[in-house]
Amino acid sequence: MNDKNNHEKTFKEVAGEHPDFPGIIMRKIDTALRGVTLTERALERAKEEGALYDVSADLGLKTPRLVLGGALFRDGTVVLGLEDMYLQFPEKFIRRGSSYTLDAVDGRLWLLDGKERVEEVFFVPVPDYFGKKTSRGTPMLKVATPRFPCCLFVRLYNYCHFWEEKTPCRYCSFVKAEEGPAFTQESLEDLRETIEEALKEQGRWMTLFLSGGSDPRGNSPYGNTADEYVKALRTLQSTFGTEKVYARVVANAFPREELLRLKEAGAVTYEPHIEVWDEKLFEWICPGKAKYYGRQYWIDSALSAVEIFGRGNVCTQFVGGVELTQPNGFKTIDEGLKSTLEGVEFFARHGVASSFFILWVVGGSIFYAQKQKPAPLEYHVRLAKGVRDIQKRYELSMDFNNYRCSSGRPDVDLARLDYNLK
Ligand code: SF4
Numbered sequence: 001m002n003d004k005n006n007h008e009k010t011f012k013e014v015a016g017e018h019p020d021f022p023g024i025i026m027r028k029i030d031t032a033l034r035g036v037t038l039t040e041r042a043l044e045r046a047k048e049e050g051a052l053y054d055v056s057a058d059l060g061l062k063t064p065r066l067v068l069g070g071a072l073f074r075d076g077t078v079v080l081g082l083e084d085m086y087l088q089f090p091e092k093f094i095r096r097g098s099s100y101t102l103d104a105v106d107g108r109l110w111l112l113d114g115k116e117r118v119e120e121v122f123f124v125p126v127p128d129y130f131g132k133k134t135s136r137g138t139p140m141l142k143v144a145t146p147r148f149p150c151c152l153f154v155r156l157y158n159y160c161h162f163w164e165e166k167t168p169c170r171y172c173s174f175v176k177a178e179e180g181p182a183f184t185q186e187s188l189e190d191l192r193e194t195i196e197e198a199l200k201e202q203g204r205w206m207t208l209f210l211s212g213g214s215d216p217r218g219n220s221p222y223g224n225t226a227d228e229y230v231k232a233l234r235t236l237q238s239t240f241g242t243e244k245v246y247a248r249v250v251a252n253a254f255p256r257e258e259l260l261r262l263k264e265a266g267a268v269t270y271e272p273h274i275e276v277w278d279e280k281l282f283e284w285i286c287p288g289k290a291k292y293y294g295r296q297y298w299i300d301s302a303l304s305a306v307e308i309f310g311r312g313n314v315c316t317q318f319v320g321g322v323e324l325t326q327p328n329g330f331k332t333i334d335e336g337l338k339s340t341l342e343g344v345e346f347f348a349r350h351g352v353a354s355s356f357f358i359l360w361v362v363g364g365s366i367f368y369a370q371k372q373k374p375a376p377l378e379y380h381v382r383l384a385k386g387v388r389d390i391q392k393r394y395e396l397s398m399d400f401n402n403y404r405c406s407s408g409r410p411d412v413d414l415a416r417l418d419y420n421l422k
Helices: 011-017 023-034 040-048 185-199 223-240 256-264 279-285 287-291 295-309 333-349 377-393 410-417
Strands: 036-038 052-054 066-068 071-073 100-105 108-113 116-123 145-147 151-157 207-212 248-251 315-320 353-358
Touching: 011 023, 011 377, 023 071, 023 100, 023 116, 023 353, 023 377, 023 410, 036 040, 040 052, 040 100, 100 116, 151 185, 151 223, 185 223, 207 223, 223 248, 223 256, 256 295, 279 287, 279 295, 287 295, 315 333, 315 377, 333 353, 333 377, 353 377, 353 410, 377 410
Parallel strands: 036 100, 151 207, 207 248, 315 353
Antiparallel strands: 052 066, 071 116, 100 108, 108 116, 145 151
């Protein structure tokens, strides 16, 4: 997509138009959009380096499923486009353009665009806790999964009511498990043991990431979900022996009384994600959120959280590119950017930081069934710059969003380069 004609700008053209944009971060975005395929030689090398693991025994699968520990560019930026080889993702993606290749050549590992070696990359071994079980026999990789190389992801609410009501977010591939609270006394014990085991691998984990599906029911809006977060946070308080739990808490939009409960249970950050700014698109793309309890409620929750957690400790997220999906989305990059950046600016004015995630069109989602595509490279580069510039103007940083956990979020990569935002 291009505003003036149908020509989609190539990597070189976009790089030429944005010489101030770091090349490796641009390459990261492009790997997310186009995907990365491993050659047999690269797979062999991943095996030799302990970066490949067969999860079939842990997950009770009948056929082997190999997952990858991760891959980094030479400056530590995460290589994307390999998500189909990560544990927590489905194996089907719709990409844009031809995929990159990862190959082992002359003793080194290269990212190839066609035949051209564009960057040297490095595998990350799978975590040491893979293959281990809790004292109740639960495979630890079912309790916590690495989200890219350095972020430990705990899905603490394994159920989303929106799927039950057939109103999931259109990009979501989350398939609900059984209804009911995710945590029992036993599963909280599994969580404690898994986190303790994972932390034995020193220097590996940069961020703990708590997230889950949505249940709008309960004693307050999303009260059932809030109960699960409180249980997990309390368990982590006692695991770490600290009052505060330094974790990303990505959750539903909670009312003030639930936010206070989270804080008391140790939360220091909070992220209710708005996903898309335009009012009509919010209703189309996130019908569950629109029904429970509407866009304004989600916005108000983020704003009131700033009073509780402090400026810069509350973050919302946009799914970059969803506002260009058709038939209801914007028709041009300029219109899409204008809308999303208006949202980013609104939140910044109220002390809420924003980030954006590159849309993954994944198997199991409505967008996948509709054959939607992620937005072009040019769009993401301009959006990343736009988000970074606004946060700079408002001197908003969100240090808890460690860039190695930023995965598909290039604006966070940019933010780390000018840490003090001045
Ligand atoms: S809230 Fe939306 S994105 Fe999250 S699990 Fe439910 S349907 Fe998926």
